[in-house]
Amino acid sequence: MTQFKLTTPVVLIIFNRPDTTAKVFEAIRKVKPLQLFVIADAPRLDRYGEVERCMAARKIIDQVDWNCEVLTNYSEKNLGCRERIYNGLNWVFSLVESAIILEDDCVPHLTFFRFCEELLERYRNDERIMAISGDNFQFGNNPIESSYYFSRYPHCWGWATWRRAWKNYDNQMQLWSKLRGSKWLENILQNSRAVQYWSEIFQKNYQGFNSWAYAWTFACWNYHGLTILPKVNLVSNIGFGQGATHTSSINKFANMSVEEMIFPLTHPPSIIRNIPADNFTEKTMFSGGLQIQNVHCKVCGSISHKFDNAKVLNKYNVDYFQCSNCGFVQTENPYWLGEAYTEAIASSDVGLVSRNQNFSLITENLILNFFNANDKFLDYGCGYGLFVRMMRDLGLDFYGYDKYCQNIFYQGWEGEINREQKYEIVTAFEVFEHFINPLAEIEKILQQTRNILFSTKLLPPDNPRPNDWWYYALEEGQHISIFNKKALSVIAQKFKLNLCSDGESLHLLTEKSLSNSEFHSIFRIGRYKPEKRKESLTEVDYEKVTEKKLKNQQQLTELDSENIAERKSKNWQLLDFKVLIDGVFFQINNTGIARVWKSLLEVWSKDSFAKNILVLDRAKTAPKIPGIKYRVIPGYNYGRIDADRQILQQICDEENADIFISTYYTTPILTPSIFMAYDMIPEVLAKNLDNPSWQEKHR
Structure with missing residues (x-):
């Protein structure tokens, strides 16, 4: 730090706590900024002793003893935290392009200032970045190799920003009235508990709650803005407890230790949000704190009681809830899924090939005996598309759809998900247990067909707990919905369909009336007349691909004749x-x-x-x-x-x-x-x- 010379303006926001103000001021004094902006609200006249405390806090600013331009913006009447900081920062950014901002209870490590200054310059014109913070609330979880990461959460206990970003701040949150009834929060958070939590926060703030920070979060999310967070914590909030405006109770975020940031900084290779870190923050700092003991069943809507707790991905303690009516088991809102799906196909899925081979023959048997084999079919959540290729090789016109996984085996046969495209059957093997909202996903599939052939293991009659049954797949963290026969029956009734099931893992939701014996007959491979079997599409598909290549070649040949x-x-x-x-x-x-x-x-x-x-x-x-x-x-x-x-x-x-x-x-x-x-x-x-x-x- 001895060679670092701070040139970025520093903003100090003070009020009525001279003791904490003095500690923050001492940190600022050590880096000797050339410009110091001070924002102060006026005392509340009905609070005993607040006039004296506010004056004592302002008096500390008179102790500037280095070469520094001090600019003050002291309110003559009390505006409240939200209005005072809003007006104060508007004043700051009317005069400068960027600034480092500290409140009177946020004591930074000295390397915080250099960290902010270097990144303010590096991302000056990158509108994807709206703020830089000195806060790290990971508590040793989710370690990273670079010096910082990108987050959706604009922590503001010691932060920095630019005029270009602050201009997006709307203190009245006017857009919330239009967005609150939309899917905006669901699209951002993809977590129903988090959506509920932040919807209540934003509504409360919209109605006048005295917090500028939530309005700033709203602005950042509305403009898809990311915040830079350091790999180590650089700021300690010493303001918890008596006298605090919003942090009156002590918790684990109070008085956190700070660490030195090592220079030169190691920059991330690309600007991608750190999903595991953000999931941890949401869980530990925001919506995870709701401590919901009972939830509503995602299948029938009845009350689900806490069933068990198990460690997922070998690190997260996750609550499991079981419906008191239909027996469906669901996890708490799965904040860990971003980490669980770093690979689209679980590494433990060692039976993928043999399972697809078996399902292909069973599906062929079902279609040839009970459905229109000349129609189109879709494999929903098809993964790499191996099953699609197998079914086409069996002569059935199958297409694949998977919005997460790379298309390896079904290129040229991508299925469409829209109301216009219809399929005779949609298959969904080992997919239902991954559904966050089963009814919504099933309803989406039923827009394409009235027949769904799917596999998912049913909860055994002895009702095993997560640690006692392999299908919960705790080490992978992807199985978040566990069904039993009654839960599937509820789904069938809801969508006015018939349910056929082998009672263990293979099931059919259908508009057709199939007896149990008819459904079970599909497991007897080859139980159809030989003349029913379709001719393989392998040769047809090959000709289609080569015809396309030949057409491209002919076009090039035509260009040749025109002086290519x-x-x-x-x-x-x-x-x-x-x-x-x-x-x-x-x-x-x-x-x-x-x-x-x-x-x-x-x-x-x-x-x-x-x-x-x-x-x-x-x-x-x-x-x-x-x-x-x-x-x-x-x-x-x-x-x-x-x-x-x-x-x-x-x-x-x-x-x-x-x-x-x-x-x-x-x-x-x-x-x-x-x-x-x-x-x-x-x-x-x-x-x-x-x-x-x-x-x-x-x-």
């Missing part, structure tokens, strides 16, 4: 779009596809098309070709596919990419992508270029 070189050059000049190419294969394996891409880049580098290209250089492994632009990004990690997709989407957003070209199983979440798989590499196939099958597949 001249036309291409002219088109590149007219088009203004950006192509991101993931150079992951330069990192993973220097084989065929790496050579192909190197050759392509060398050709494009000599063309005006090069200005449209940006190559993502994984861990600095891409060959540097003059004329080609590069962006260095972290190396690819096989174990973090979904995190990698988030990072790629972030980069696509930052670079305004129009299309993403993948050279491996790496694609962003939303940006349109072209996928070139590794099976183009003859070395991987153990083939050579003269092999007929390789030539046919890639001609």
